[in-house]
Amino acid sequence: MPDTAPLWTSAEIEVATGGRLSGPAFVATGITYNSREIAPGDLFLALKGARDGHEFAAAAFAAGAAGAITERPVEGGPSVLVRDTLHALEALGVAARDRAPHVRRGAVTGSVGKTSVTQAIKAGLDLAGPAHASIKSYNNHIGVPLTLARMPRTTGRAVFEIGMNAPGEIAPLSKMVRPHAACVTTVGPVHIEAFAEGEAGVAAEKASIFEGLNPGGVAVLNGDTGFSVLLDAAARKAGARRVTFGAGAGHDARLIDFKPNPEGARVQAELFGKTIDFTLGQSGFHWGLNSLCVLLMLDALDVPLDTALAALAEFRPLAGRGxxxxxxxxxxxxxxxxxxxxxxxxxxxxxxxxxxxxxxxxxxxxxxxxxxxxxxxxxxxxxxxxxxxxxxxxxxxxxxxxxxxxxxxxxxxxxxxxxxxxxxxxxxxxxxxxxxxxxxxxxxxxxxxxxxxxxxxxxxxxxxxx
CATH class of the missing domain: 3.90.190.20 (Mur ligase, C-terminal domain)
Structure with a gap:
């Protein structure tokens, strides 16, 4: 059933952010910080970046915004006044998480493939029930709390992409999401100009996603990366239950064979000791291991294997990604x-x-x-x-x-x-x-x-x- 409840009421926004309503009470069915993306009923968030979002509040109301979160009074409609709009967004995200303790949450990071893996997991979650996920590559200090704040009340499962450009960014975002399962797709020389330690620094930053895991959470680890020992140590320190994927022996999910074809690929693998054969809608060789990462994440989020395999068979490459x-x-x-x-x-x-x-x-x-x-x-x-x-x-x-x-x-x-x-x-x-x-x-x-x-x-x- 579709969620007919409002995403946020102005009273809930006041409580979550510590803000004060200016104007009449309102209800919002969505949230965005981009005035060009406003749909009728949306909450407009006046963030301050290269341009001050307050300058676009009037345009947002003209486009149908129900209300806004602002740091000063604006014309055109009601707003909840806060000290800092970015901090208010973070508070709204945490409130959305806490008001839905039943939601099973996953988090994805990695040097390669995190957006596609996130969306493949979402495809499996969708088949299993009401689901929610990051859109596009909304994986930073704005995208993660925004994705949380957009989570409908009836969500059963959700998955969040978490990225970084510099040290110290992933752990706070993971702690905000507080996932029940988290994975690192792989580690490689990406954003290394920001890390004095090179790839080892990148690996440590990626591993910090496990710091936000719920107690008893699952860490899904790429056992084939050269930093598997580092990842395992970080997951162990977080008290996580650890599962691994890779092509070598001893992994919980082991790739045996990958045969690309015009429609995608056929994969043979071993999952928790059982041999499985399945179809992929992706033909890139990297999807051999990616698919195993997806299967382990879906298992940790209580999605049945047949549902997970059906999702992988239908999942197609994203725009610009194959x-x-x-x-x-x-x-x-x-x-x-x-x-x-x-x-x-x-x-x-x-x-x-x-x-x-x-x-x-x-x-x-x-x-x-x-x-x-x-x-x-x-x-x-x-x-x-x-x-x-x-x-x-x-x-x-x-x-x-x-x-x-x-x-x-x-x-x-x-x-x-x-x-x-x-x-x-x-x-x-x-x-x-x-x-x-x-x-x-x-x-x-x-x-x-x-x-x-x-x-x-x-x-x-x-x-x-x-």
């Missing part, structure tokens, strides 16, 4: 794999391997189009050059690239593999027609900030409108 499209260009069709949302050395290697396993028609090529990986600090040059080995091992035919860091990779590639290089993604996108030929399978991958999506969109546009 969506596959046949582009019918004037000279002939080619296949586009859009991995343009994000990139780091781990996900690059996984993407190359997956592309290398893709069948191509006679005359077709396996082509990869790359833009810079960001936030790699003083290891950036070496990590970009180092991609050449994974490209060679995957047997890819041609590499196009954009950006000053990818120029280093371009220069160390053998001439037979070296395609176009341009200073920016926009310049490479302008040459989209030169990047592909009929029958090619083309993967576009790069960090969001280096605009790989421009190239993906330009390639789609070769097929005409839409």
């Amino acid at each position: 969506q596959t499209t046949t582009v019918h260009a004037p000279g002939g069709a080619f296949t586009l794999i859009d991995e343009s949302y994000n990139a780091n050395p781990l996900s690059m290697a996984a993407g190359f391997r997956s592309l290398g396993a893709r069948p191509v028609p006679p005359g077709g090529r396996r082509v990869v189009v790359l833009t810079d990986m960001l936030e790699l600090g003083d290891r950036s040059h070496a990590l970009h050059e180092g991609l050449a080995g994974a490209i060679g091992a995957a047997g890819l035919d041609l590499v196009h690239a954009a950006g000053p860091e990818m120029k280093r990779l371009h220069e160390v590639l053998p001439a037979t593999r070296r395609g176009l290089w341009r200073e920016t993604a926009a310049e490479l996108a302008a040459d989209a027609a030169e990047l592909v030929a009929p029958g090619d399978v083309v993967m576009v991958k790069g960090s969001n900030g280096s605009k790989a999506s421009l190239v993906a969109k330009a390639l789609v546009a070769l097929g005409g409108a839409g």
Whole structure:
């Protein structure tokens, strides 16, 4: 049954935040801090960032906002006045958690795959009953409390993505969520410019997600990462029940075989000592281990195995994270794999391997189009050059690239593999027609900030409108 109760009443907001109502009482059916996303009945949160959200309160009320949380009186409608709107959001999130003690909560972090794994878990939760989850990549100091504050009263299970850009960010967010199960998908050289200890610092930060676990909570650990001992120690210190996934012997969930196909993949695994065979709607090799992480998380959140497997069979790649499209260009069709949302050395290697396993028609090529990986600090040059080995091992035919860091990779590639290089993604996108030929399978991958999506969109546009 749909939840017909209001998400928040102004009286509840006052109690949760310690604020004071200015204007008539109201009820809110949603909450957002973006005045452009207001739906009728929403609560508008006037956060202060690059722009002061108070400047947009009038527009929010004009769009149908029922009320607002503000630090000063605003025109256009009622508001709850608070000292600090971000702290008020945090308090609202905690209040939403505490008013629904029956909700089983999961939390996901990791250097690679956390958004997709979160959404795959959500797919399983949806099949099991009323569920709630992070949207997009709402995983930071605003996104996590906002996701909590948006949690309907009738939610039975929920999953939250928790990310970081610097040390000390994950533990407070996990303590806010207070999950019953938490996982680390994997650990790799991501955001390492912010960590003096390099990957070890990243691993320690990721492991801090276990600090927020409820007593008796479950820690789902990647047993194949080089930091598995560190992760296990952190989970043990938190008093968690520990379960592991990986390809090696001794894991609670062990990957035995992964066979990609045009529709996704077939997986054989061992789960708690029992052999299982199941279908995935994902073809990337990294989804072998990802799927086991999802199964362990769903088990910890009391979702039956058959329900979890049904969800994995139907779950498809998210936008910019492996969506596959046949582009019918004037000279002939080619296949586009859009991995343009994000990139780091781990996900690059996984993407190359997956592309290398893709069948191509006679005359077709396996082509990869790359833009810079960001936030790699003083290891950036070496990590970009180092991609050449994974490209060679995957047997890819041609590499196009954009950006000053990818120029280093371009220069160390053998001439037979070296395609176009341009200073920016926009310049490479302008040459989209030169990047592909009929029958090619083309993967576009790069960090969001280096605009790989421009190239993906330009390639789609070769097929005409839409």
